[in-house]
């Protein structure tokens with residue numbers, strides 16, 4: 161993907177605030193953080209989203225997410241950490257090269273929030289059947 165900006169970032173072809181790098185990943189500070197210390201875990205191998213990403217890369221990404229969450233918590237003194245990963249525009253994805261967000265959180269900071277809804281027992285049962293049938 162020669163025109164993918166995160167491929168260029170992952171390969172180190174553009175300047176970033178890199179906080180970790182190994183053979184498979186680069187971790188950078190997000191340019192527009194939800195809180196200071198917000199990091200992005202970017203695989204060096206291109207895939208657009210989680211559906212397209214190799215299981216091996218995903219497994220390594222999750223282990224790295226734990227490592228980075230511990231580092232970010234120690235570095236920032238935050239009260240909690242969100243690990244977020246968006247797939248497709250409807251879910252808030254804006255960069256179409258798979259990445260994971262590590263977001264430091266503080267008690268009551270409201271940096272991320274979503275409205276919840278109520279569902280009936282019938283609706284839960286119908287959804288359970290739909291998903292388990294696949």
Ligand code: 5GP
Nearest residue numbers: 176188189190191192193246252253254255
């Ligand atoms: P998404 O919304 O796709 O899950 O997340 C994309 C993230 O990449 C956003 O949080 C955005 O601020 C960050 N981002 C986009 N372009 C750049 C960039 O050039 N440098 C850095 N460090 N972060 C970027």
Ligand code: ZN
Nearest residue numbers: 164167206257
């Ligand atoms: Zn890419």
